Amino acid sequence: MPEHHPEAMPASLLGVSYVMPVLNDASHVRAAVESILVQDYAGPVEVLIALGPSIDGTGELVADLASRDDRVRVLENEVGSTPAGLNIGIRAAQYPVVVRVDSHSMLPPDYARIAVEELERTGADNVGGIMDARGETPFERAVALAYTTKVGLGGSAFHVGGTEGPAETVYLGVFRRAALLRVGLFDESIKRGQDWELNRRLRETGGVVWFTPRLAVTYRPRSTFDRLARQMFSTGLWRGELARRFPSANGIRYFVPPAMVVGVAVGLLLGLCGILQAVFGATPWLLIGFVVPAVYLLFVLAAMIVYARGRGAATAAWFLVVLPCIHVSWGMGFVLGYLSLTSNIARHTGR
Numbered sequence: 001m002p003e004h005h006p007e008a009m010p011a012s013l014l015g016v017s018y019v020m021p022v023l024n025d026a027s028h029v030r031a032a033v034e035s036i037l038v039q040d041y042a043g044p045v046e047v048l049i050a051l052g053p054s055i056d057g058t059g060e061l062v063a064d065l066a067s068r069d070d071r072v073r074v075l076e077n078e079v080g081s082t083p084a085g086l087n088i089g090i091r092a093a094q095y096p097v098v099v100r101v102d103s104h105s106m107l108p109p110d111y112a113r114i115a116v117e118e119l120e121r122t123g124a125d126n127v128g129g130i131m132d133a134r135g136e137t138p139f140e141r142a143v144a145l146a147y148t149t150k151v152g153l154g155g156s157a158f159h160v161g162g163t164e165g166p167a168e169t170v171y172l173g174v175f176r177r178a179a180l181l182r183v184g185l186f187d188e189s190i191k192r193g194q195d196w197e198l199n200r201r202l203r204e205t206g207g208v209v210w211f212t213p214r215l216a217v218t219y220r221p222r223s224t225f226d227r228l229a230r231q232m233f234s235t236g237l238w239r240g241e242l243a244r245r246f247p248s249a250n251g252i253r254y255f256v257p258p259a260m261v262v263g264v265a266v267g268l269l270l271g272l273c274g275i276l277q278a279v280f281g282a283t284p285w286l287l288i289g290f291v292v293p294a295v296y297l298l299f300v301l302a303a304m305i306v307y308a309r310g311r312g313a314a315t316a317a318w319f320l321v322v323l324p325c326i327h328v329s330w331g332m333g334f335v336l337g338y339l340s341l342t343s344n345i346a347r348h349t350g351r
Contacts, residue, residue, distance in 0.1 A: 014043050014095070014096055014097050014116055014120075015043055015044040015046075015094065015095030015097065016099055017045070017090075017094065017097065017098050017099070017177070019048050019050065019090060019098055019101065020047070020050065020102070021084075021089070022058055022085070022103045023051075023058070023077075023080050024052075024055065024058055029049075030065065032104070033049070033065050035108075035109075036101065037069060037071065039109055043116070045071060046095065047069075048073050048092055048093060050075045050086070050089045051085075052078075052085060073092070075089060081191055082191065083186035083187060083190060083191070086100065086194075087185045090177065091185075097112075097116060097174060098177045099111075099175075100172045100175065101172065104219055104220045105219050106217065107218075111217065112174070114214050114215055115215060119176065123208065124210035125175060125207035126173045126174065126176075127174050127209075127210040128172055128210075128211060129171060130171060130213060130215065132219060133147040133148055137223065138317075139225070140222075141311065141318075142315050142316075142318035143222060143228060143318075143322050144221050145308060145315065146326055151303045151307065164210070167211035170199070170209060170211050173199070173209075183202055186198050190241070191238055192234055193241075193242050200246065225322075228329075232333065233333040235333065236331060236332065236337065238333075238337060239334050240336065240337025240339075241337040241340075243334070243337075244340060257330045257334060258331040258335045258338070260331055261327070261335065263296075264296055267292030268290070270290075271286065274289060274290070275287070304319050304323075307319070
Protein backbone atom coordinates (compact mmCIF):
# COMPACT_ATOMS: atom_id res chain seq x y z
CA MET A 1 0.00 0.00 0.00
CA PRO A 2 1.43 3.44 -0.91
CA GLU A 3 2.30 5.81 1.89
CA HIS A 4 -0.12 8.53 2.90
CA HIS A 5 0.68 12.06 1.82
CA PRO A 6 1.48 14.51 4.59
CA GLU A 7 -1.41 16.78 3.59
CA ALA A 8 -3.96 14.00 4.26
CA MET A 9 -6.82 15.15 6.47
CA PRO A 10 -10.03 13.58 7.73
CA ALA A 11 -12.28 13.06 4.70
CA SER A 12 -15.14 15.08 6.20
CA LEU A 13 -12.96 18.22 6.28
CA LEU A 14 -11.64 18.12 2.73
CA GLY A 15 -13.16 20.60 0.32
CA VAL A 16 -13.86 19.38 -3.22
CA SER A 17 -13.65 21.37 -6.46
CA TYR A 18 -15.42 19.85 -9.47
CA VAL A 19 -13.85 21.01 -12.74
CA MET A 20 -15.81 20.60 -15.98
CA PRO A 21 -14.66 21.89 -19.40
CA VAL A 22 -17.67 22.54 -21.66
CA LEU A 23 -17.92 23.40 -25.35
CA ASN A 24 -21.10 23.22 -27.45
CA ASP A 25 -22.79 20.61 -25.30
CA ALA A 26 -26.18 22.06 -24.38
CA SER A 27 -27.84 18.65 -24.61
CA HIS A 28 -25.80 17.06 -21.80
CA VAL A 29 -24.32 19.68 -19.50
CA ARG A 30 -27.40 20.34 -17.35
CA ALA A 31 -27.76 16.69 -16.37
CA ALA A 32 -24.02 16.47 -15.68
CA VAL A 33 -24.06 19.50 -13.38
CA GLU A 34 -27.21 18.35 -11.60
CA SER A 35 -25.55 15.00 -10.87
CA ILE A 36 -22.81 16.97 -9.08
CA LEU A 37 -25.15 19.15 -7.06
CA VAL A 38 -26.96 16.14 -5.55
CA GLN A 39 -23.78 14.44 -4.29
CA ASP A 40 -24.03 13.15 -0.72
CA TYR A 41 -20.54 14.41 0.18
CA ALA A 42 -20.61 16.34 3.46
CA GLY A 43 -17.59 18.60 2.91
CA PRO A 44 -17.56 22.01 1.18
CA VAL A 45 -17.82 21.89 -2.62
CA GLU A 46 -17.69 24.14 -5.67
CA VAL A 47 -18.45 23.50 -9.33
CA LEU A 48 -16.16 25.24 -11.82
CA ILE A 49 -17.41 25.21 -15.40
CA ALA A 50 -14.72 26.21 -17.92
CA LEU A 51 -16.84 27.45 -20.81
CA GLY A 52 -15.36 27.41 -24.30
CA PRO A 53 -16.69 29.63 -27.13
CA SER A 54 -20.02 27.89 -27.76
CA ILE A 55 -22.73 28.67 -30.31
CA ASP A 56 -25.45 26.20 -29.32
CA GLY A 57 -26.84 27.88 -26.20
CA THR A 58 -24.42 26.23 -23.78
CA GLY A 59 -23.29 29.62 -22.45
CA GLU A 60 -26.82 30.70 -21.56
CA LEU A 61 -27.52 27.31 -19.99
CA VAL A 62 -24.51 27.29 -17.67
CA ALA A 63 -25.15 30.93 -16.75
CA ASP A 64 -28.63 29.90 -15.66
CA LEU A 65 -27.21 27.03 -13.60
CA ALA A 66 -24.79 29.43 -11.88
CA SER A 67 -27.60 31.89 -11.11
CA ARG A 68 -29.59 29.15 -9.37
CA ASP A 69 -26.81 27.78 -7.14
CA ASP A 70 -23.96 29.83 -5.68
CA ARG A 71 -21.74 26.73 -5.62
CA VAL A 72 -21.53 26.95 -9.44
CA ARG A 73 -19.06 29.32 -11.11
CA VAL A 74 -18.54 29.83 -14.84
CA LEU A 75 -14.99 30.52 -16.03
CA GLU A 76 -14.08 31.70 -19.52
CA ASN A 77 -12.00 29.29 -21.60
CA GLU A 78 -11.04 31.32 -24.66
CA VAL A 79 -8.94 28.51 -26.15
CA GLY A 80 -11.86 26.09 -25.92
CA SER A 81 -9.81 22.92 -25.59
CA THR A 82 -10.33 20.36 -22.83
CA PRO A 83 -6.84 20.62 -21.26
CA ALA A 84 -6.99 24.43 -21.29
CA GLY A 85 -10.37 24.33 -19.57
CA LEU A 86 -9.12 21.86 -16.98
CA ASN A 87 -6.12 24.02 -16.16
CA ILE A 88 -8.27 27.15 -15.84
CA GLY A 89 -10.51 25.32 -13.39
CA ILE A 90 -7.64 23.82 -11.39
CA ARG A 91 -5.93 27.19 -11.01
CA ALA A 92 -9.20 28.75 -9.83
CA ALA A 93 -10.03 25.89 -7.45
CA GLN A 94 -10.03 26.79 -3.76
CA TYR A 95 -10.16 23.24 -2.36
CA PRO A 96 -7.47 20.52 -2.06
CA VAL A 97 -9.39 17.82 -3.98
CA VAL A 98 -10.12 18.27 -7.69
CA VAL A 99 -12.77 16.10 -9.34
CA ARG A 100 -12.42 16.04 -13.12
CA VAL A 101 -15.87 15.91 -14.69
CA ASP A 102 -16.95 15.45 -18.31
CA SER A 103 -20.12 17.06 -19.65
CA HIS A 104 -21.12 13.65 -21.08
CA SER A 105 -20.82 12.02 -17.66
CA MET A 106 -23.30 11.45 -14.84
CA LEU A 107 -21.84 11.02 -11.35
CA PRO A 108 -23.60 8.67 -8.92
CA PRO A 109 -24.58 10.42 -5.65
CA ASP A 110 -21.81 8.76 -3.62
CA TYR A 111 -19.01 9.42 -6.13
CA ALA A 112 -17.12 12.19 -4.32
CA ARG A 113 -17.54 10.60 -0.90
CA ILE A 114 -16.09 7.27 -2.07
CA ALA A 115 -13.34 9.00 -4.06
CA VAL A 116 -12.13 11.06 -1.10
CA GLU A 117 -12.25 7.96 1.10
CA GLU A 118 -10.04 6.17 -1.45
CA LEU A 119 -7.62 9.10 -1.67
CA GLU A 120 -7.20 9.05 2.08
CA ARG A 121 -7.02 5.26 2.39
CA THR A 122 -4.47 4.73 -0.38
CA GLY A 123 -2.48 7.97 -0.28
CA ALA A 124 -2.75 8.13 -4.07
CA ASP A 125 -2.42 11.30 -6.13
CA ASN A 126 -5.36 10.30 -8.32
CA VAL A 127 -8.17 7.79 -7.96
CA GLY A 128 -10.71 6.80 -10.56
CA GLY A 129 -12.97 4.01 -11.67
CA ILE A 130 -15.08 2.76 -14.53
CA MET A 131 -16.49 4.59 -17.54
CA ASP A 132 -19.94 3.00 -17.44
CA ALA A 133 -21.13 3.70 -20.97
CA ARG A 134 -24.92 3.53 -21.36
CA GLY A 135 -26.96 4.33 -24.44
CA GLU A 136 -30.62 5.11 -24.96
CA THR A 137 -31.07 4.37 -28.69
CA PRO A 138 -30.05 1.09 -30.40
CA PHE A 139 -27.06 2.90 -31.95
CA GLU A 140 -25.94 4.33 -28.61
CA ARG A 141 -26.40 0.95 -26.93
CA ALA A 142 -24.21 -0.63 -29.60
CA VAL A 143 -21.52 2.01 -28.98
CA ALA A 144 -21.78 1.48 -25.22
CA LEU A 145 -21.43 -2.26 -25.73
CA ALA A 146 -18.30 -1.77 -27.85
CA TYR A 147 -16.84 0.55 -25.21
CA THR A 148 -17.31 -1.97 -22.42
CA THR A 149 -15.96 -5.10 -24.15
CA LYS A 150 -12.37 -6.10 -24.79
CA VAL A 151 -12.91 -6.13 -28.57
CA GLY A 152 -13.93 -2.47 -28.61
CA LEU A 153 -11.45 -0.18 -26.86
CA GLY A 154 -8.78 -2.63 -25.78
CA GLY A 155 -10.02 -3.95 -22.46
CA SER A 156 -8.58 -1.37 -20.03
CA ALA A 157 -9.86 -1.80 -16.48
CA PHE A 158 -11.68 1.53 -16.60
CA HIS A 159 -13.70 0.21 -19.57
CA VAL A 160 -14.37 -3.39 -18.58
CA GLY A 161 -13.74 -3.40 -14.81
CA GLY A 162 -11.17 -5.18 -12.68
CA THR A 163 -9.65 -5.38 -9.24
CA GLU A 164 -8.50 -2.30 -7.36
CA GLY A 165 -4.88 -1.31 -7.38
CA PRO A 166 -2.24 0.95 -8.98
CA ALA A 167 -3.04 1.68 -12.63
CA GLU A 168 -1.55 3.27 -15.71
CA THR A 169 -4.53 5.60 -16.00
CA VAL A 170 -8.15 5.86 -14.90
CA TYR A 171 -11.35 7.42 -16.24
CA LEU A 172 -11.66 11.12 -15.39
CA GLY A 173 -9.97 11.07 -11.97
CA VAL A 174 -10.17 12.63 -8.52
CA PHE A 175 -6.87 14.38 -7.81
CA ARG A 176 -4.95 16.00 -5.03
CA ARG A 177 -4.65 19.57 -6.29
CA ALA A 178 -1.12 19.75 -4.85
CA ALA A 179 -0.11 16.80 -7.03
CA LEU A 180 -1.50 18.50 -10.14
CA LEU A 181 0.50 21.62 -9.34
CA ARG A 182 3.58 19.49 -8.66
CA VAL A 183 3.64 18.11 -12.21
CA GLY A 184 2.65 21.34 -13.95
CA LEU A 185 -1.04 20.62 -14.67
CA PHE A 186 -2.31 19.23 -17.99
CA ASP A 187 -0.22 19.58 -21.14
CA GLU A 188 -2.29 21.95 -23.29
CA SER A 189 -0.49 20.88 -26.46
CA ILE A 190 -2.24 17.48 -26.16
CA LYS A 191 -5.90 17.83 -27.15
CA ARG A 192 -6.88 14.19 -26.41
CA GLY A 193 -5.22 11.61 -24.23
CA GLN A 194 -4.15 14.35 -21.83
CA ASP A 195 -5.34 12.28 -18.86
CA TRP A 196 -3.00 9.41 -19.75
CA GLU A 197 -0.07 11.79 -20.20
CA LEU A 198 -0.73 13.59 -16.91
CA ASN A 199 -1.01 10.27 -15.06
CA ARG A 200 2.31 9.25 -16.62
CA ARG A 201 3.95 12.30 -15.03
CA LEU A 202 2.28 11.67 -11.69
CA ARG A 203 3.69 8.13 -11.66
CA GLU A 204 7.14 9.25 -12.84
CA THR A 205 7.36 11.72 -9.94
CA GLY A 206 6.55 9.06 -7.35
CA GLY A 207 2.78 9.41 -7.20
CA VAL A 208 0.23 6.62 -7.38
CA VAL A 209 -2.72 6.43 -9.76
CA TRP A 210 -5.31 4.17 -8.16
CA PHE A 211 -8.12 2.28 -9.89
CA THR A 212 -11.13 1.16 -7.88
CA PRO A 213 -14.30 -0.50 -9.23
CA ARG A 214 -16.18 1.21 -6.38
CA LEU A 215 -16.29 4.29 -8.63
CA ALA A 216 -18.38 4.16 -11.79
CA VAL A 217 -19.44 7.14 -13.89
CA THR A 218 -22.32 6.89 -16.34
CA TYR A 219 -21.14 8.03 -19.77
CA ARG A 220 -23.41 8.96 -22.68
CA PRO A 221 -21.87 7.79 -26.00
CA ARG A 222 -21.97 9.72 -29.26
CA SER A 223 -25.41 9.47 -30.82
CA THR A 224 -24.61 9.28 -34.55
CA PHE A 225 -22.19 7.43 -36.80
CA ASP A 226 -20.37 10.56 -37.99
CA ARG A 227 -19.90 11.89 -34.46
CA LEU A 228 -18.53 8.55 -33.33
CA ALA A 229 -16.19 8.38 -36.31
CA ARG A 230 -14.88 11.89 -35.66
CA GLN A 231 -14.39 11.15 -31.96
CA MET A 232 -12.52 7.90 -32.64
CA PHE A 233 -10.37 9.43 -35.38
CA SER A 234 -9.36 12.32 -33.13
CA THR A 235 -8.69 10.01 -30.19
CA GLY A 236 -6.57 7.72 -32.36
CA LEU A 237 -4.74 10.68 -33.85
CA TRP A 238 -3.59 11.90 -30.45
CA ARG A 239 -2.92 8.36 -29.21
CA GLY A 240 -0.52 7.97 -32.13
CA GLU A 241 1.11 11.26 -31.22
CA LEU A 242 1.57 10.07 -27.64
CA ALA A 243 2.97 6.73 -28.81
CA ARG A 244 5.53 8.63 -30.88
CA ARG A 245 6.44 11.01 -28.05
CA PHE A 246 6.66 8.34 -25.36
CA PRO A 247 7.51 5.06 -27.14
CA SER A 248 8.49 3.13 -24.01
CA ALA A 249 5.25 3.93 -22.16
CA ASN A 250 2.79 2.30 -24.57
CA GLY A 251 1.34 -1.20 -24.33
CA ILE A 252 0.87 -3.49 -27.31
CA ARG A 253 -2.91 -2.99 -27.29
CA TYR A 254 -2.50 0.52 -28.70
CA PHE A 255 -0.91 -0.87 -31.86
CA VAL A 256 -3.56 -3.51 -32.65
CA PRO A 257 -6.11 -1.23 -34.44
CA PRO A 258 -3.50 0.50 -36.63
CA ALA A 259 -1.97 -2.88 -37.48
CA MET A 260 -5.43 -4.09 -38.47
CA VAL A 261 -6.07 -1.01 -40.63
CA VAL A 262 -2.73 -1.41 -42.42
CA GLY A 263 -3.25 -5.15 -42.81
CA VAL A 264 -6.75 -4.81 -44.24
CA ALA A 265 -5.69 -1.99 -46.59
CA VAL A 266 -2.71 -3.97 -47.89
CA GLY A 267 -4.84 -7.11 -48.19
CA LEU A 268 -7.50 -5.29 -50.22
CA LEU A 269 -4.85 -3.76 -52.48
CA LEU A 270 -3.23 -7.14 -53.09
CA GLY A 271 -6.63 -8.73 -53.71
CA LEU A 272 -7.50 -6.09 -56.31
CA CYS A 273 -4.16 -6.70 -57.99
CA GLY A 274 -5.09 -10.40 -58.01
CA ILE A 275 -8.28 -9.55 -59.92
CA LEU A 276 -6.18 -7.70 -62.49
CA GLN A 277 -3.93 -10.76 -62.75
CA ALA A 278 -6.97 -12.88 -63.57
CA VAL A 279 -8.24 -10.37 -66.13
CA PHE A 280 -4.92 -10.43 -67.97
CA GLY A 281 -4.64 -14.21 -67.86
CA ALA A 282 -1.92 -14.50 -65.21
CA THR A 283 -2.14 -16.76 -62.18
CA PRO A 284 -4.16 -14.69 -59.68
CA TRP A 285 -2.10 -15.59 -56.65
CA LEU A 286 -2.47 -12.10 -55.20
CA LEU A 287 -6.13 -12.88 -54.51
CA ILE A 288 -4.81 -14.34 -51.28
CA GLY A 289 -4.71 -10.75 -50.02
CA PHE A 290 -8.50 -10.87 -49.57
CA VAL A 291 -7.92 -13.33 -46.72
CA VAL A 292 -6.97 -10.49 -44.36
CA PRO A 293 -10.18 -8.42 -44.69
CA ALA A 294 -12.19 -11.66 -44.71
CA VAL A 295 -10.65 -12.70 -41.39
CA TYR A 296 -11.43 -9.28 -39.92
CA LEU A 297 -15.06 -9.52 -41.05
CA LEU A 298 -15.32 -12.94 -39.44
CA PHE A 299 -13.88 -11.43 -36.25
CA VAL A 300 -16.56 -8.71 -36.24
CA LEU A 301 -19.30 -11.29 -36.83
CA ALA A 302 -17.98 -13.48 -34.03
CA ALA A 303 -17.81 -10.47 -31.68
CA MET A 304 -21.42 -9.61 -32.50
CA ILE A 305 -22.53 -13.16 -31.73
CA VAL A 306 -20.61 -13.30 -28.45
CA TYR A 307 -21.34 -9.84 -27.07
CA ALA A 308 -24.56 -8.59 -28.73
CA ARG A 309 -26.61 -11.76 -28.50
CA GLY A 310 -29.81 -11.17 -26.57
CA ARG A 311 -29.54 -7.37 -26.70
CA GLY A 312 -32.06 -6.86 -29.48
CA ALA A 313 -31.83 -7.14 -33.25
CA ALA A 314 -31.33 -3.39 -33.79
CA THR A 315 -28.48 -3.14 -31.28
CA ALA A 316 -26.81 -6.25 -32.73
CA ALA A 317 -27.10 -4.88 -36.27
CA TRP A 318 -25.61 -1.54 -35.23
CA PHE A 319 -22.81 -3.36 -33.43
CA LEU A 320 -21.71 -4.75 -36.81
CA VAL A 321 -21.31 -1.14 -37.98
CA VAL A 322 -20.04 0.45 -34.77
CA LEU A 323 -17.17 -1.96 -34.12
CA PRO A 324 -15.46 -1.43 -37.53
CA CYS A 325 -16.13 2.31 -37.22
CA ILE A 326 -14.23 2.41 -33.93
CA HIS A 327 -11.38 0.22 -35.15
CA VAL A 328 -10.91 1.86 -38.55
CA SER A 329 -11.35 5.48 -37.41
CA TRP A 330 -9.10 5.01 -34.37
CA GLY A 331 -6.53 3.01 -36.35
CA MET A 332 -6.35 5.53 -39.21
CA GLY A 333 -5.97 8.37 -36.73
CA PHE A 334 -3.23 6.51 -34.87
CA VAL A 335 -1.21 5.94 -38.05
CA LEU A 336 -1.42 9.61 -39.04
CA GLY A 337 -0.63 10.78 -35.50
CA TYR A 338 2.33 8.43 -35.25
CA LEU A 339 3.64 9.87 -38.52
CA SER A 340 3.77 13.30 -36.85
CA LEU A 341 0.80 14.70 -38.77
CA THR A 342 -1.20 15.51 -35.63
CA SER A 343 -0.67 19.27 -35.57
CA ASN A 344 -1.48 19.76 -39.26
CA ILE A 345 -4.67 17.70 -39.11
CA ALA A 346 -5.81 19.27 -35.86
CA ARG A 347 -5.22 22.73 -37.34
CA HIS A 348 -7.44 22.01 -40.35
CA THR A 349 -10.18 20.07 -38.55
CA GLY A 350 -10.34 21.99 -35.28
CA ARG A 351 -9.72 18.82 -33.23
